[in-house]
Structures are given as C-alpha cells and as structure tokens.
Amino acid sequence: NAGVTQTPKFRVLKTGQSMTLLCAQDMNHEYMYWYRQDPGMGLRLIHYSVGEGTTAKGEVPDGYNVSRLKKQNFLLGLESAAPSQTSVYFCASSRTSGRHEQYFGPGTRLTVT
Amino acid sequence: SQQGEEDPQALSIQEGENATMNCSYKTSINNLQWYRQNSGRGLVHLILIRSNEREKHSGRLRVTLDTSKKSSSLLITASRAADTASYFCATDETSGSRLTFGEGTQLTVNP
Numbered sequence: 001n002a003g004v005t006q007t008p009k010f011r012v013l014k015t016g017q018s019m020t021l022l023c024a025q026d027m028n029h030e031y032m033y034w035y036r037q038d039p040g041m042g043l044r045l046i047h048y049s050v051g052e053g054t055t056a057k058g059e060v061p062d063g064y065n066v067s068r069l070k071k072q073n074f075l076l077g078l079e080s081a082a083p084s085q086t087s088v089y090f091c092a093s094s095r096t097s098g099r100h101e102q103y104f105g106p107g108t109r110l111t112v113t
Numbered sequence: 114s115q116q117g118e119e120d121p122q123a124l125s126i127q128e129g130e131n132a133t134m135n136c137s138y139k140t141s142i143n144n145l146q147w148y149r150q151n152s153g154r155g156l157v158h159l160i161l162i163r164s165n166e167r168e169k170h171s172g173r174l175r176v177t178l179d180t181s182k183k184s185s186s187l188l189i190t191a192s193r194a195a196d197t198a199s200y201f202c203a204t205d206e207t208s209g210s211r212l213t214f215g216e217g218t219q220l221t222v223n224p
Contacts, residue, residue, distance in 0.1 A: 042216040043156070043201070043214040103158070104156045
C-alpha cells in the first residue's frame with residue numbers, strides 16, 4: 001500500500017503560469033481533500049470531494065479548481081498562478097467524513113515568482 | 114477562522130520529561146483528533162477521541178476531552194528526541210462534514 005501519493009514534490013512557477021497537482025490514494029477512500037499550509041499556520045482547506053465525480057469548496061477556494069474523475073485521484077489546478085499561492089500543498093483522504101482519521105500525502109512545495 | 118487553537122505555540126523540554134499541549138475549540142463536535150507533523154512531511158494521525166469520551170490512551174499518549182469547557186489536552190509521557198514535531202488538533206464539528214485544524218504546537222525535545 002502506497003497510501004496517499006502526490007506529484008510533483010517541488011515546483012517553481014512564474015506568475016500567470018498554470019499547473020496541475022495530482023493526488024492518488026489506494027485505500028478506496030470516498031473522501032479526498034486539498035489543503036494548503038503556510039509558515040506558522042495550520043492547514044486551510046481549499047477544496048474537497050465526497051466521492052467520485054463530486055467536488056466542493058473549502059475555506060480558501062479562490063484561484064483553484066479541482067476534479068475527481070476517478071475515485072482514486074483528486075487533481076488540483078492553478079489556472080493563473082500568483083505569488084500568494086506560494087505554499088505547501090497537502091492532499092488527504094478518509095474513509096468517510098470527519099468521523100474518521102485522514103491520511104496525508106507528503107506534500108508539494110510550490111513557489112510562484 | 115480556525116476552530117481549534119493550540120496552546121502553547123511552542124514548547125521546549127528535555128528528553129524524559131512529559132509534554133502537555135492544549136486545544137480549545139468553539140462549537141459542538143462529534144470528535145477531536147490529534148495529528149503530528151515532522152518537519153517537511155505530511156500529517157500523521159495520532160488519536161481520535163469522541164465527544165462522549167473523556168480520556169483515551171495510546172502508548173505514551175494520553176488525550177483528555179472536556180466538552181463543557183470545549184477543550185482537549187494531549188500528554189506525551191517520557192518524551193524522546195524523536196517526538197520533536199508539530200502537533201495539531203482537528204475538530205469534527207457537528208454542523209460540518211470535514212475537519213478543522215488548529216495552528217499547531219511546535220514541540221522540541223532536547224537530548
């Protein structure tokens with residue numbers, strides 16, 4: 001079991017460029033989440049999904065889009081990157097909602113210059 | 114705004130000592146969870162305590178929950194240098210469908 005994997009691990013973008021972060025889980029979990037973590041802060045939820053084909057906005061969704069075409073994958077897109085999106089991005093999954101623990105990926109460190 | 118607030122923000126102790134971290138929250142919850150994050154890594158789930166439980170143990174970890182005061186504490190006994198990490202509480206609010214994380218306590222255990 002690989003658990004939750006994220007690609008890429010690191011990325012540097014110029015302002016205005018676009019990119020997609022990929023998250024994959026092999027635990028057959030229904031729920032998947034994208035968070036961002038900024039220095040000295042906790043996790044802030046960007047978007048989440050309660051099942052294949054569904055997405056929902058979290059606390060800080062602006063500037064991001066997501067898709068969950070397959071149950072095991074959750075993609076996070078940045079259409080036009082801004083320096084304020086410099087952060088570490090974590091994907092997580094859980095069997096169901098907050099009733100169960102979340103399993104996290106190793107993170108993607110994104111720098112936007 | 115964050116649901117959970119950890120206290121203290123940073124804690125430095127010697128190996129062998131106990132470490133206590135506190136979490137306060139604002140709304141009714143179904144459960145409260147504690148996670149650990151080593152530097153540069155993803156979060157790892159430590160323990161989950163339900164709203165009808167008052168205390169839970171897992172190895173050297175002891176978690177308490179006081180729903181009347183809307184607070185929880187995480188005690189790590191006989192700390193080790195390997196316990197150095199950030200610790201986050203996360204609440205599963207009765208009104209929501211996802212966890213809300215606090216800002217974390219940075220624990221440093223000196224050998």
